[in-house]
Structure formats: C-alpha cells, structure tokens
Amino acid sequence: MESNKSIRVITTVSADETRFQFPRWANYLVPTAILLAIGILTYLPLLWSVGFSAQTTSVGYEPVQPLPFSHKVHAGDLQIDCRYCHTTVERAAYAAIPATEVCMNCHAAIKSDSDLLKNVRDSYGSGTPIHWIKVHDLPDFVFFDHSAHVNRGVGCVSCHGRVDQMEVVHQSAPLSMGWCLECHRQPEARLRPREAVTDMEWSAADEDLSAKGLGQQLMQDYHIRSPEFMTSCSVCHR
Ligand code: HEC
Ligand code: HEC
Ligand code: HEC
Numbered sequence: 437m438e439s440n441k442s443i444r445v446i447t448t449v450s451a452d453e454t455r456f457q458f459p460r461w462a463n464y465l466v467p468t469a470i471l472l473a474i475g476i477l478t479y480l481p482l483l484w485s486v487g488f489s490a491q492t493t494s495v496g497y498e499p500v501q502p503l504p505f506s507h508k509v510h511a512g513d514l515q516i517d518c519r520y521c522h523t524t525v526e527r528a529a530y531a532a533i534p535a536t537e538v539c540m541n542c543h544a545a546i547k548s549d550s551d552l553l554k555n556v557r558d559s560y561g562s563g564t565p566i567h568w569i570k571v572h573d574l575p576d577f578v579f580f581d582h583s584a585h586v587n588r589g590v591g592c593v594s595c596h597g598r599v600d601q602m603e604v605v606h607q608s609a610p611l612s613m614g615w616c617l618e619c620h621r622q623p624e625a626r627l628r629p630r631e632a633v634t635d636m637e638w639s640a641a642d643e644d645l646s647a648k649g650l651g652q653q654l655m656q657d658y659h660i661r662s663p664e665f666m667t668s669c670s671v672c673h674r
C-alpha cells in the first residue's frame with residue numbers, strides 16, 4: 437500500500453492551516469440559504485395564486501370579439517382547414533391568428549358590402565390589425581408548444597373541443613396542470629395519425645387497427661418519450 441502513504445503525505449496540512457478548514461465562501465452559506473428560503477416562500481404562494489386565477493382555469497370563457505367571426509360557418513359549414521388561417525401551428529409554439537389579408541382573400545368578393553364585415557374592410561384599408569381578444573391564455577411561467585403536439589398526432593379537438601361548431605370560440609378544457617399531466621402520463625389513447633390533427637370528427641374506429649393497437653403504434657412511430665420524462669417539471673416550467 438505504498439501509494440496510499442504518498443497520498444497521505446500530500447494531504448497532510450500544518451496545524452496553522454487547519455483553523456481554516458472551510459473555504460471562505462462557506463461564511464456566506466447560511467445567509468444565502470436564508471435568503472433562498474424567503475425567496476421560495478414568497479414565490480410559491482405567488483405562483484399558486486396566479487396558477488389558480490380565474491383567467492387560467494375559466495372553462496367557458498368567451499369574450500366578445502370586435503366582429504362576429506364564426507368558426508361554425510368557416511371551419512364547419514365551409515370546411516376551411518384550421519391551418520389555412522392558423523398557419524404556424526405545425527412549426528411554431530404559437531398558433532398565429534390570421535391577418536386581415538387572409539379574410540380579404542375571400543371577402544374582397546364575398547359579402548363585400550356586409551355591415552358585419554365593416555371592421556375587416558376598415559382594418560384592410562388602414563393597415564391597422566383587428567384587435568381580437570385572446571381566449572386561451574396560460575400563465576407566463578408555463579411553456580407550451582403547438583408544434584410539439586400537432587406533429588405528434590395530438591388533434592386540435594383534444595384541447596379546444598368542437599371549434600367547428602362554435603359561433604364564438606370559448607375555452608373548452610381547464611388547461612390546468614392536472615389536465616396537462618393526465619395526458620402526458622398516458623398519451624397513447626389520445627393520439628391519431630398526423631394527417632388527422634385538424635379533423636374534428638376523426639375517431640379511432642376509422643382506422644384498421646384497434647384503438648389500443650393504433651395508440652401503441654403511434655407512440656413508436658412518433659417517438660413519444662416516457663411518462664417519467666413527460667411529467668418532469670422542466671418540460672413545462674423552464
Ligand atoms: C377563416 C379563418 C379561420 C379558420 C379556418 C379557423 N380559424 Fe380559428 N380563429 C380565427 C380567428 C380570426 C380567430 C380570432 C377570433 C376568435 O377568437 O374568434 C380564431 C381563434 C381561434 C381560437 C381561439 C384563440 C385564442 O384567442 O385563444 C382557437 C382555439 C381556434 N381559432 C381554433 C381553430 C380550429 C381548431 C380551427 C379548425 C377546426 C380553426 N380555428 C379554423 C380564424 C380561423
Ligand atoms: C375561404 C373563404 C373565406 C375566408 C378566408 C374568410 N371567409 Fe368569412 N365568409 C366566407 C363565406 C363564403 C361566407 C358566407 C357564408 C354564408 O353566409 O353563406 C362568410 C361569412 C362571413 C361573415 C358573415 C357575413 C354576413 O354578412 O353574414 C363574417 C363576419 C366573416 N365571414 C368574417 C371573416 C373574417 C373575419 C375572416 C378572416 C379571419 C374571414 N371571414 C375569412 C368565406 C370566407
Ligand atoms: C395539447 C393541447 C393543444 C392542442 C393539441 C392544440 N392547442 Fe391550441 N392552444 C392550447 C393552449 C394551452 C393554448 C394557450 C397557449 C398560451 O396561452 O400560451 C392554445 C392557444 C391557441 C390559439 C391562440 C394563439 C396561441 O398560440 O396562444 C390558437 C389560434 C390555437 N390554440 C389553435 C389551435 C389549432 C388550430 C390546433 C390544431 C391544429 C391547436 N390549437 C391544437 C392547447 C392546444
């Protein structure tokens with residue numbers, strides 16, 4: 437055990453030095469710990485109150501919009517695909533709200549003198565966007581990404597309900613942490629082929645496989661990660 441001996445020699449310190457066995461920064465350890473504890477104690481209740489505020493848990497929230505745009509007419513009766521207007525859902529976190537130009541693609545000719553479209557024409561003429569009021573709004577400390585869901589076969593209807601039947605869009609799911617986790621723990625029953633994400637009427641019965649078989653197949657095809665990973669705090673709180 438020659439080598440052990442040589443190590444002991446190196447680590448032996450003089451009596452003088454042993455008085456400073458803790459490095460100097462250790463002096464700040466206790467005050468720092470106290471400050472951190474105070475920080476956490478004030479931060480958590482704040483997080484809690486924001487998290488439970490009416491704005492984020494209000495199922496049914498249905499603000500009055502600047503003009504009566506109907507999803508029932510456009511997405512339902514006319515069968516315009518969601519992505520024609522919400523162009524970024526497949527590649528970005530945020531689902532874009534269409535610019536006035538998109539409306540004018542049709543309404544320059546269709547119902548072009550309707551009173552209900554006056555705001556649209558004014559907006560187009562002046563270049564001022566229409567001020568649509570946000571319906572869904574997660575607290576800022578939650579990270580959400582549309583593309584991560586839409587590209588892995590989670591349909592709009594799973595989170596937004598039958599938008600194609602809504603005259604006025606309302607919030608249909610709680611968007612609470614418990615609600616997110618419920619699916620992250622067990623997504624297989626909620627997956628569908630990517631091609632069907634905007635199809636409001638799709639059902640697993642349309643496919644050749646049983647619902648269970650299809651879910652497992654899609655978990656593999658889309659490389660869905662484990663429930664342990666999908667429920668870890670840092671996925672949604674970054
Ligand atoms: C012709 C364009 C158009 C089509 C097609 C369309 N939308 Fe929209 N969507 C809008 C506009 C404009 C708004 C903002 C006004 C409003 O909230 O009604 C909106 C708002 C929304 C909102 C609420 C956003 C918020 O503020 O939280 C959701 C959810 C939504 N659309 C989902 C869908 C889904 C799902 C489809 C397909 C079934 C779809 N939309 C098809 C134009 C469209
Ligand atoms: C692909 C074509 C198309 C696009 C794009 C489109 N609409 Fe329409 N919209 C229609 C048609 C067609 C109707 C008439 C439906 C009916 O009553 O038969 C209509 C009806 C309407 C009406 C009711 C008008 C009335 O007098 O009854 C409003 C309001 C309206 N659209 C707003 C919008 C807004 C806002 C946008 C952009 C976010 C938009 N539309 C985009 C085709 C379109
Ligand atoms: C996994 C659930 C989920 C799915 C699937 C989903 N959304 Fe959303 N959507 C949300 C949440 C949550 C918000 C609120 C985001 C925020 O406030 O940061 C939202 C917000 C929106 C908005 C408002 C703009 C924004 O990004 O905040 C639109 C428009 C929208 N969704 C459309 C769609 C369409 C169209 C689809 C399908 C192609 C879809 N969503 C699929 C949960 C979902």
Ligand code: HEC
Binds near residue numbers: 580581590660
């Ligand atoms: C209906 C099922 C479902 C619901 C509801 C749902 N998610 Fe997801 N989420 C998924 C699936 C499936 C994935 C993709 C998992 C993967 O890529 O391994 C995902 C991925 C994510 C990711 C991306 C993780 C990454 O690193 O790429 C985030 C962030 C996320 N979800 C946040 C949320 C939040 C916040 C909510 C609630 C507002 C929510 N999700 C509700 C099914 C869901």
Ligand code: HEC
Binds near residue numbers: 480613671
């Ligand atoms: C799948 C997404 C997701 C994951 C994973 C997640 N959270 Fe959350 N968390 C949310 C959402 C969404 C809210 C906002 C809830 C609301 O607005 O009602 C939230 C809110 C909170 C709040 C505020 C209080 C509350 O309940 O509303 C705390 C604290 C919190 N999360 C802690 C955590 C911790 C700790 C973990 C890990 C064990 C975690 N979260 C994992 C989505 C998630």
